[in-house]
Amino acid sequence: MTEVHKRKTMKILGVVAICAAVAAGGIGVATAPSWAEPAFQSESSAPVRNEPGLASPVVKAVELGVTPTDRAAGVNPAVAPSVKAVNGTVKDVVLATADGGEPVKGTLSPDGSTWTALDPLEFNAAYEYAFTIVDQAGRETKKNQTFTTVATANEADAAVYPQNGSTVGSGQPIEIVFSEPVLNKEAMEKAVTVTSSSGQAVAWRWYSDQRVRIRPEAFWASGSQVTVDLKLFGVDFGNKMVGNMDAKVSFKVGPQRVAIVDDVTKTMKVYFDGQLVKTAPVTLGDAEWLSPTGYAVIMEQERHSKFNAGSIGLKPGDKGYYPPLTVEYANRLTSSGVYVHQALESAWSSVGKVNVSHGCVGLLPADAAWFFNNMKTGDVVQTLNTGAPPVEPLEGYGDWNIPWAQYAKR
Structure with a gap:
């Protein structure tokens, strides 16, 4: 073999060895002699590489985070x-x-890395996501995902009393009735904010998983404005039930009107903002039908109200039974049928002297008309010295008969 032929053969073998090193993941190109042409292109000049190779990757792989995840079900809206x-x-x-x-409207972060929805989602809906991801080399990847939100059967809401825009008496507690049981009561109390222009702090009293009352320590301040802000949308009630609403209810408080009825003196004294404005004789429940003591709140008012003894468990032939009748100037204090109203004509001679009613507070016609026209729903009637227990909280609004220190206890 001639010397020239031998040198050519050695060059070919050297190139083959370098190619073999590259194929094996070696670094032969970096140390190849100058005559090894053409040189392998450096990774630094090939920014589209994003897989491990001869050197550290120049383009990092995109890490993607999508909420909700693909094909998620029961997503909170x-x-x-x-x-x-x-x-x-x-x-x-x-x-x-x-x-x-x-x-759905959304916003993109300044660096373009994050898109976030601005609008709330719908309940019981299937959603489709379509988006494009761009890596640092400018390459685009299109993605599609799906998910579904909470079904209609799992929606929950609430009703509030007093109603928005109403004016009520200073003794009116706030009542919220939830459509579904609330298992996480602490979270619900954070989701509902109660504020008053008087700055009065309030406490919550849960009577069941679906019913709660809220009141201040003392009666609402005269002329104050009270707002109940319910942020229930998305709140987890428990049992896979999710709130589907936000609402704001605002009501005004009238003067502090309190009527104090004393069985010892058989009188009613009415105070407006602490000032005595009316004194009237009364008749209360007799020995078998004692009028309940403590605080009650006027629930509703009817100029003419139909009374039926059957509503208090009496039937014809029973002692104390009376046929259906209509009473004048009726102001309901309890759901079981205790009222302030005009006494029946047959009882007028007993007013101020003897108790003859079935637990109601009876007034003479002129006094009954005055009471009806000047007292309003939410105003307070306090009854003293009858010997009967106080009005139960759920027998109307007997919340004021629970000491403040105990009111918020569940």
């Missing part, structure tokens, strides 16, 4: 959907119901 790309950006995000609804 209050959870703000989002698409987040680490080592990349997000664009062309479209989130809409599968039935072709309007796309």
Whole structure:
């Protein structure tokens, strides 16, 4: 073999050895002699590489985080959907119901890495996500995902009394009735905010998993404005029930009107903002039908109200039974039928002297008309010295008969 031929053969073998080293993942190109042409292109000049190779990757892989996850079911509509790309950006995000609804509005972070929905979702809806992810080399990847939200059967809401825009008496507790049982009561108390222009602190009293009352330590301040702000949308009630509403209820408080009825003196004294404005004789419940003591709140007023002895468990032939009748100037104090009203004509001679009613507070016609026209729902009637126990809280609004230190105890 000639010397020239031998040198050519050695060059070919050297190139083959370098190629073998590259194929094996070696670093032969970096140390190849100058005559090894053409040289293998450096990774630093090839920014589209993002897989391990001869050197550390220049383009990092995009890490993607999507909320809710793909094919998630029972998603809380209050959870703000989002698409987040680490080592990349997000664009062309479209989130809409599968039935072709309007796309959900969203916002993109300044660096383009995160898209977040601004609008709340619908209940009982299937959603489709479509978005594009762009890596640091500018390459685009389109993605599609789906999820469904909480079903209609798992929606929960609430009703509030007093009603928005109403004016009530200073003794009116706030009552919230939830459509579904509330298992996490502490979370619910944080979701509902009660404020008053008088700055009065309030306490919650849960009478069941669905019914709660809220009141201040003393009667609402005269002329104050009270607002109940319910942020229930997305709140977990428990048992997979989720709040579907936000609402704000605001009501005004009238003057502090309190009527104090004393069985010892057989009189009623009415105070407006602490000033005595009326004194009237009364007749109360007889020995078998004692009028309840303590605080009660006027629940409703009827100029003419139909009374039926059957509503208090009496039937014809029973002692104390009376046929159906209509009473004048009726102001309900309890759901079981205790009222302040005009006494029947047959009882007028007993007013101020003897108790002859079935537990109601009876007034003479002129006094009954005055009471009806000047007292309002939410005003307070306090009855003293009858020997009967106080009005039960749920027999009307007997919440004021529970000491403040005990009121908030569950």
